[in-house]
Amino acid sequence: MVTNRKKFQGVLNILSFNRHFYVIGLLVLAIALTVILLLKLPTIIVWITISAFVYGLVTPLLVSAYVYDFSGYYSFKWLQPHINDNASVKKIVNINAGFDETSFILQTKFPTSEIKVFDFYNKKQHTEPAIVRARNVSLTYPNTKQITTNKIPLKDHSTDLVFLLSAAHEIRNNKEKETFLKECKRICKPEGKIIMVEHLRDIPNFLAFSIGFTHFFSRKTWKNAFKNAGFSKIEEVKFTPFMSVFNCSN
Template sequence: MEERKNGTMELERKSFQGVFNILSFNRHFYVLGLCALALLIISHATIEFSDQVFWIIVIAFLYGLIMPLIVSAYVYDFSGYYNFHWLKNSGIDPNARSIVNINAGFDETSFIIKSNFPQSDLKVFDFYDPKRHTEPAIIRARKVSLTYPNTVEIKTSIIPLEDNSVDIIFLLSAAHEIRNYKEKVVFLKECYRICKPSGKVVMIEHLRDFPNFLAFSIGFTHFFSRSTWKSAFIKAGFGTFDETKFTPFMSVFNVEP
């Protein structure tokens, strides 16, 4: 991390940082998976059963452990996600003045947003609630996350800004941490309330779809389907809901009032 001339700080990502994050934040899954694999190997040495079945199970275990790391390296380390290359196709006004970035306690994007919109008034909010958002991965992520200056902790039901005051609201790989559908709608209603009629919400998410099933196996249930997100945005009052694929595994949603 280095200090910039304008007094802010910018995050310098290390090589394969996305993979290291996945390993670190989800290490409980990998420990359990490796233990289960070890037990399988021991049982095969002591109990007679088909070699074919044994190797099918071993390959399935290895696939489930390794494939998420390969996909994560592709998405987070090699696709340009943190270079914001996807912004070029989002129709975002580069001169937008009022910008909000909302995270779930792990913020890797606010410094980057500020570097892309240096003249903007960027406000950062963190909706993490330890009573509601209990995923072990996000708890670990919070311990190593950088905090953008003047980040405000909020509840998902209240964003402390005036009506129709924001040009762009960024929800970057964060909104899926709101697990309850009703809470999602309440949160998106707040986004709708503060968004200018000419503004937009830019959300990036993995989806609960076939490519992400291939990538994360049962872990794809941590994400939500396109239809779930569309329904929640429409119930919140938004009128336009456009999706652009950013890699086969992530979607950029441009949502407007």
């Protein structure tokens, strides 16, 4: 069981999984500087170009370090306001998209609970290089089961908590999101809830990730998806300016 994270593990993961973006970025910077020098453009253009690329390449790493290494995300203290009594939670489902850094930690937070882990990664649909690399280094929680987003192999009303931790945005199609969330609702007990944590397609994440913020979805998109899936109570609380915790129940 591994629950202790290495120093700067979060930002190192981001750098490792998305290294193709950094290689491409540095190549484009080199080409841009070559063109500027050949055209003998003013020095200020050189510095503006360098500054823009440094901002675009370094800022995501700084924000990722803040969110994943220094904010307490993996301590799960942010979860306390959403759960009245850990001991009353008997059955937990944790669903990931092929990269699981939370199931072992959840087991320590809920030692008397039964935890089932599902992975909805589909190599035909989820083709981003970052996901493929993440799967190669991810620890697998015992008895993790591969599923599709339209079928969770559990009985109706059997689960107290469903966790979707930085995973659901990998479902790119809105209809597929709704189908998946309907399945999550189906397996929840009447008093059960879904806890989802996601970056949003908003101003803070645009400033952090520039064009990369389009990989995430807006607050409106998520709330519509939950509403269309049948959830009547949808609460959002900011966890750092860059992430949101959605607490959704019947």
